[in-house]
Amino acid sequence: MTVERSLGEHEGSRRMKTELLVQMDGLARSEDLVFVLAASNLPWELDHAMLRRLEKRILVGLPSSPARQAMVSHWLPPLSCTGGVELRTELDYETLAKGMEGYSGSDVKLVCKESAMRPVRKIFDALESHQDGGSNMPVIQLETVTTADFLEVLTHTKPSARNLMDRYTAWDREYKSV
Template identity: 45%
Template sequence: MATDEPSQTRWSFLEFKTFYDAKFGRKKLPEEDVSNKDQPEDGSSNGNNGDVNNNSSPVTNQDGNTALANGNVIREKPKKSMFPPFESAETRTLAESLSRDIIRGNPNIKWESIKGLENAKKLLKEAVVMPIKYPTYFNGLLTPWKGILLFGPPGTGKTMLAKAVATECNTTFFNISASSVVSKWRGDSEKLIRVLFDLARHHAPSTIFLDEIDAIISQRGGEGRSEHEASRRLKTELLIQMDGLQKTNELVFVLAATNLPWELDAAMLRRLEKRILVPLPDPEARRGMFEMLIPSQPGDEPLPHDVLVEKSEGYSGSDIRILCKEAAMQPLRRTLAILEDREDVVPEDELPKIGPILPEDIDRALSNTRPSAHLHAHLYDKFNDDYGSQILK
């Protein structure tokens, strides 16, 4: 054996030291030399005197640091794990199923792409955006709103507002529906609710969007109501978790949407501190939608947007989109009628161009499209008078 070869006792001590540091979390200092075991048996040096070798392959140890093949350790900023430490494997399995409802992509819905609804957009910015940008102002009595309810007729833009929150706000967005938290196995539904809020607090700041919340927490008990025990447990757990948010410092915001606000439980209405009516679009909002969906093309006959705004009273945003689609289908139908008379299939490069939308196409679209939600608008106005929250100008 060469005289400069490390002894067996010294070699075992270094191996034990490296294992202990990796196992129990002791961080090695950059100048700490544990590279003796990487030296050749003849005791010769690798020539870098402990410096980082560019040819060394990095290996991540249990501390989250990057260990090079020569024994040096590069300390890195620890990354937040996907899941908090759970008490059991069953709970972690539930968390993995809920993680599929986290929106990681960008819905690409901007505030500017939503016409009208200035009141709702202002409140959402006040509740989500500003507390993240300026947390100094939001403490004590001015702690951020923990819950907002968006209610109104179908098709007025409640879900689009939620998508705008996911796009514009730098928060983890949980898109939750009844299928996400309801399970056929006894006890799993309330566990899913608890794990959902644990995940939201772990990834704070975060937003939990409960779409069609009336399907999850309608009124409990009462005269003439038969309710399953599992449903009551789920609702109770949701109410407990929302009320418990007030005792934590993490910014977790609950955004709920419904078409049937009068079906919600009174305890849930208390926890949803701001209740915002998302009404049918006003004339200015309707004009903006028409100009965005079917703009007048240069050189073509101007479209009668004024007529559209006047005759679309009571239409929701979804109805206006259907109306514009019907108007755009008219010139396509004329083109398809020409192609239908052809026996052979026309090659793609020889297809005729679709003509412009004519004013008579607008009249035909209006006659073929009817509003879908205007008959119940007075019910939302009454609920807004009883429970609604507005911004005083």
């Protein structure tokens, strides 16, 4: 919404940004206490007029190893029951957290979801390979998600922010205020 203005920008977008900036100036003169919190995944694309109005800038880095470990244990606990489906895990949380260096919080969540889906996909594969009309229906039971399953998912799921870390660091050096 507040990306840097350009010549090819639509007039309506330009007016909206101008109005937002005017209103933010009005907040500074108001007697009411208003706290504005803004967030951006691409701070280097922010309009400089907006940056001037946002006095404090804080770069929130990627999660630490203990934070990643806490996320994995939250999203893939040893036993979870959701919607009548029981999912069991046997995971070395510390090893997994170390293996996800450079992953963002959303990357960690995606890897957890993909790991949880591996047993479900195996059931789908078994059902698809089963002959229709046969009496020997395969037994449907979710397998336990293991550290090996998780590591296999990691080989196919790359961190989304790794290539941008240098840009974040450079932006933080230039605009840091806290």
